[in-house]
Amino acid sequence: MAEDMLMLNITNSAPTFNMGNKKFRSPFKLADKWPTQKEEPSDHCPKSPPIEPTEETAGKKVLQTQPGKRAQKPTGPPGPRQRSQPEDGRGEDRPFIKTSSLFRNNPDIPDIHRSDVTQVKEKVFTSDSFAELELHPHLLSTLNNVLKVTSMTSVQKETIPVLLNGSDAVVRSQTGSGKTLAYGIPLVQTLQAMQPKIKRGDGPLAVIVVPTRELAQQSFQIIQKLLKPFTWIVPGVLMGGEKRKSEKARLRKGINILISTPGRLVDHINNTLSIAFSAVRWLVLDEADRTLDLGFEKDLTVILNALNATGPARQNVLLSATLTEGVSRLANISLKEPVNIQVSEHSAAVGTTPDPGVVTPDPAGPGLTDSFAVPEKLQQHVVVVPSKLRLVCLAAFILGKCKFESGHKLIVFLSSCEAVEFLLSLFTTVLCGKADPSAPPEQRPPLAFLRLHGNMAQEERTEVFQEFSQKKAGILLCTDVAARGLDLPQVTWIIQYTPPISPAEYVHRVGRTARIGTRGNSLLFLTPSETAYLNVLANHNIGMSEMKMEDILANLMLDDRFKGRGRWDSKRSSGALQQEIRERATVLQTDFENVVHANKDSVQTAKKALQSFLRAYTTYPASAKHIFHIRHLHLGHAAKSFGLRDAPQGLSSAGAGPRGAMAKGREKGKGKEKRSPRKLSGKERVANLMRSEYASGAAGDSAPKKKRKKKKQQQQQQQAAEETRGRTSGAGLTDTPAGCPYPLARPPPTRRADCVPHTRSPDRTAHPVTAELWTEIICAQRP
Numbered sequence: 192m193a194e195d196m197l198m199l200n201i202t203n204s205a206p207t208f209n210m211g212n213k214k215f216r217s218p219f220k221l222a223d224k225w226p227t228q229k230e231e232p233s234d235h236c237p238k239s240p241p242i243e244p245t246e247e248t249a250g251k252k253v254l255q256t257q258p259g260k261r262a263q264k265p266t267g268p269p270g271p272r273q274r275s276q277p278e279d280g281r282g283e284d285r286p287f288i289k290t291s292s293l294f295r296n297n298p299d300i301p302d303i304h305r306s307d308v309t310q311v312k313e314k315v316f317t318s319d320s321f322a323e324l325e326l327h328p329h330l331l332s333t334l335n336n337v338l339k340v341t342s343m344t345s346v347q348k349e350t351i352p353v354l355l356n357g358s359d360a361v362v363r364s365q366t367g368s369g370k371t372l373a374y375g376i377p378l379v380q381t382l383q384a385m386q387p388k389i390k391r392g393d394g395p396l397a398v399i400v401v402p403t404r405e406l407a408q409q410s411f412q413i414i415q416k417l418l419k420p421f422t423w424i425v426p427g428v429l430m431g432g433e434k435r436k437s438e439k440a441r442l443r444k445g446i447n448i449l450i451s452t453p454g455r456l457v458d459h460i461n462n463t464l465s466i467a468f469s470a471v472r473w474l475v476l477d478e479a480d481r482t483l484d485l486g487f488e489k490d491l492t493v494i495l496n497a498l499n500a501t502g503p504a505r506q507n508v509l510l511s512a513t514l515t516e517g518v519s520r521l522a523n524i525s526l527k528e529p530v531n532i533q534v535s536e537h538s539a540a541v542g543t544t545p546d547p548g549v550v551t552p553d554p555a556g557p558g559l560t561d562s563f564a565v566p567e568k569l570q571q572h573v574v575v576v577p578s579k580l581r582l583v584c585l586a587a588f589i590l591g592k593c594k595f596e597s598g599h600k601l602i603v604f605l606s607s608c609e610a611v612e613f614l615l616s617l618f619t620t621v622l623c624g625k626a627d628p629s630a631p632p633e634q635r636p637p638l639a640f641l642r643l644h645g646n647m648a649q650e651e652r653t654e655v656f657q658e659f660s661q662k663k664a665g666i667l668l669c670t671d672v673a674a675r676g677l678d679l680p681q682v683t684w685i686i687q688y689t690p691p692i693s694p695a696e697y698v699h700r701v702g703r704t705a706r707i708g709t710r711g712n713s714l715l716f717l718t719p720s721e722t723a724y725l726n727v728l729a730n731h732n733i734g735m736s737e738m739k740m741e742d743i744l745a746n747l748m749l750d751d752r753f754k755g756r757g758r759w760d761s762k763r764s765s766g767a768l769q770q771e772i773r774e775r776a777t778v779l780q781t782d783f784e785n786v787v788h789a790n791k792d793s794v795q796t797a798k799k800a801l802q803s804f805l806r807a808y809t810t811y812p813a814s815a816k817h818i819f820h821i822r823h824l825h826l827g828h829a830a831k832s833f834g835l836r837d838a839p840q841g842l843s844s845a846g847a848g849p850r851g852a853m854a855k856g857r858e859k860g861k862g863k864e865k866r867s868p869r870k871l872s873g874k875e876r877v878a879n880l881m882r883s884e885y886a887s888g889a890a891g892d893s894a895p896k897k898k899r900k901k902k903k904q905q906q907q908q909q910q911a912a913e914e915t916r917g918r919t920s921g922a923g924l925t926d927t928p929a930g931c932p933y934p935l936a937r938p939p940p941t942r943r944a945d946c947v948p949h950t951r952s953p954d955r956t957a958h959p960v961t962a963e964l965w966t967e968i969i970c971a972q973r974p
C-alpha cells in the first residue's frame with residue numbers, strides 16, 4: 192500500500208475551540224502524545240528520522256515535507272495539507288510524524304437517496320390490563336409491584352390467553368415488545384395451579400432454550416421474579432462457562448423450570464444421570480430462528496430426543512422477532528396445531544420508485560413476506576465510509592456522542608473477538624487519554640469502554656453485562672453474542688461497524704435500543720462497495736436515512752487534541768473548515784498508527800484483528816457474496832482501518848485475505864502442483880461456518896481434537912441406542928412429514944445429527960439458514 196505520504200509536524204498548543212454554544216479546551220498538550228526530539232523516544236512513540244523530500248516508490252508518489260518546506264501540492268481530490276511549521280515558531284522541535292493520506296485514492300461514495308421503504312408497524316402497548324386475565328392474585332401483584340407492569344403489550348395480549356389455553360404457539364413480534372413475559376406469565380400461572388403441588392424433586396416441568404448465556408441469565412432473573420410468591424417452584428439456569436459440578440448438584444436437588452443454552456443442556460443430557468425429563472410439560476424455544484439454525488441443529492436434536500423419549504404431552508412455544516414465514520412453516524408441521532401469533536400489520540407495500548439510486552427491494556431477494564418490524568421510535572441511519580476512513584470515523588462518532596454529549600450509551604457491533612479486543616485497547620489508549628483535572632465535569636464526560644465477546648471468561652462476561660446494564664453512559668464493544676434478546680436499559684445508539692450477516696441479525700442488533708416504546712438510534716457502517724446491502728434490507732422493509740461521513744468527522748472539531756495546523760478559526764470559509772476536519776482526521780489516524788506501531792506486539796495484535804476481520808468477511812452467505820466479497824476489499828485500505836500503515840505480508844497463508852485469494856489464483860494460473868483444498872459444497876460450507884461463540888461452552892467446544900473425536904463417537908453410540916429405543920417404543924419415524932426440521936412430537940430421522948460437521952466458526956456467529964436450504968439439508972439426510 193504505497194500511498195501518498197505526508198510528514199506532519201504536530202504543534203504543542205492546547206487551544207480552545209468554539210462550536211455553537213460549546214467551548215472546549217483540550218485536556219491534553221500534544222507533547223503528551225509525541226515527545227520532542229530532545230526527549231528519549233518511548234516505546235509508545237518511536238522517533239521519526241528526518242526523511243528526504245520526495246521519492247517514487249513502486250510507481251506511486253510519496254510526498255514528504257521537511258521543516259519549513261511546503262509539501263508538493265498533491266494532485267487529485269483535496270487531501271489534508273502538509274503540515275508546515277507554525278508561523279509563531281511553536282513546535283519547531285517536534286519530530287515529523289509519518290502518515291499516509293487518508294483522503295486520497297478512496298473509491299467514490301455513491302449517492303444514497305432516502306429509501307421509499309414502508310416499514311412494518313407494530314403497536315407496542317394495548318390499553319388492556321393484566322387484571323383482565325384470570326391470573327393468580329399473587330402473580331398479578333408481582334407483575335404490578337415487582338415487575339412494575341400493569342397494561343399488556345400487544346404480543347402479551349395475543350399470546351397469554353393462547354398459552355393459558357394449552358395450545359402450541361409460534362410467536363413473532365418486534366424486538367423489545369415483551370415476549371419474555373408473554374410466555375413467562377402463562378407458564379408460571381399454569382405451574383402454580385398444578386395439583387398435586389409441584390415438588391422440587393419432580394425435576395423439570397418446563398425447559399426454556401435460549402441461544403446465549405447472557406440471555407439465559409436474563410430470562411432466569413425474570414422467571415425468578417415471577418415465581419416470588421410461589422416458592423415451591425424452583426427455577427434454575429444451566430449455561431456454558433459455569434461449573435458443571437455445581438450444576439449437577441442443583442439438578443440432583445431438582446429444578447422445575449430449567450433455562451439453558453443448547454450446548455450445556457446437551458452436555459448434561461450426555462453426562463448427568465440425574466437429569467430427567469419425564470415430567471416436562473413445556474418447551475420454549477426463545478429466539479427460535481437462531482435455535483433452529485443449523486449451528487444448533489445437532490444440539491437441538493439431542494434435546495428433543497431426550498424430551499421425546501420419556502415426556503408426556505408437551506406444549507411447545509417458539510418465539511422471535513424474526514421468525515420468517517419459512518421457519519414458521521417448518522415449525523408448524525412439527526408442532527401440534529400451533530397458533531401463529533404475529534402482531535405486525537403486514538399491509539406494508541414497498542414502493543418501487545425506479546429512480547436511479549433509490550433504495551428499493553432487491554427483486555432477487557427473499558420476498559416481501561419476510562418483512563421484519565422494527566421499533567417505531569427507532570431512527571435508523573447509514574453512513575458510507577471508505578475502508579481507510581472507517582477507524583477515524585468510528586472514533587469521531589464515539590467522541591461526538593460520548594465525550595461532547597452526555598447520557599449516551601452505545602453498543603458497537605464488530606465481527607470478531609479479536610477486533611473487539613483490539614479496538615478496546617486502541618480506543619482506550621488514544622481516545623480516553625488522561626483526564627484534565629482542571630476541566631469542569633460537564634466537559635469531560637467519561638469515555639467508558641467495555642467489551643463483550645465469546646472468548647471471555649464467563650465471570651467477566653457476567654460482570655460486564657451487569658456493569659453495562661447499570662451504567663448511565665458508556666460504550667460496549669461486542670460481537671453478535673450481544674445481538675439477541677438482551678434487555679440493556681437506556682441504550683441510545685447501536686453502531687454496526689461491520690455489517691450483520693443477515694437482515695434478521697440486523698433487526699436483532701438494532702433491537703437492543705428503542706425497546707418497549709422508547710426512542711433509539713442506529714447507525715450502519717458500509718463501504719462504497721457494500722451499499723447494495725441497503726436494497727437487501729429494503730427487501731425486508733427496513734429503510735434508513737443517510738448520515739454524511741463528513742458530518743461525523745466534524746466531531747473532531749470539538750477535540751483539540753487532534754488539532755490540525757492551528758490556523759483555522761470559525762470566521763474562515765467552509766473550505767477551510769473542511770480542510771481542518773481532514774487534518775484532524777489525519778492527526779487522529781496518525782495517533783492510532785503510532786500506538787499500533789509502537790512495538791512488535793501491538794503490530795501483531797492489529798494484524799490478528801485484521802486477519803479475523805477478513806476471515807469473518809468470508810462468512811457472509813452465498814446470497815450476499817455479490818455485496819460482501821473478500822475480493823472487493825482493498826487489503827491496504829482495510830489494514831489502515833486497523834491502524835496498520837501497510838498491508839501486512841503473510842496473510843495469504845490463512846487464505847483469508849484478498850492476497851490469499853489472489854495468490855491462489857496465481858498458483859492456479861501457473862499450473863503449480865499444489866492442490867487447492869477440496870471445494871466445499873454449499874451445505875458443508877454453511878455447516879462449517881455455523882458454530883460460533885453462540886456455542887454453549889460444552890466441553891466439546893474447546894476440547895482438543897482427539898477428545899472431541901472420542902466424544903463424538905460416544906454421542907453417536909448413545910444416539911444410535913436412543914433411536915433404537917425410539918423405534919421399539921413405537922415412536923415411528925416413517926410418518927414424519929416431509930420437510931420437517933424437528934419432529935417436536937417424535938424423534939428425528941435416523942442418524943440425522945451425524946450428517947452435519949459440528950465445527951466452530953472462527954469469529955462470526957452462525958448463519959441463519961433459509962427454509963429452502965434447511966429443507967434441502969433435512970431431505971438430503973433422510974435415510
Ligand SMILES: Nc1ncnc2c1ncn2[C@@H]1O[C@H](COP(=O)(O)OP(=O)(O)OP(=O)(O)O)[C@@H](O)[C@H]1O
Nearest residue numbers: 340342343344366367368369370371512676678707
Ligand atoms: N407489559 C409491559 N409493560 C411495560 N414493560 C414491559 C411489559 N412487558 C415487558 N416489559 C419490559 O419490556 C422490556 C423488553 O422485554 P423483553 O426482553 O421480554 O422483550 P422481547 O420482545 O423478548 O425482546 P427481544 O426480541 O429483543 O428478545 C423489558 O425491560 C420488560 O421488563
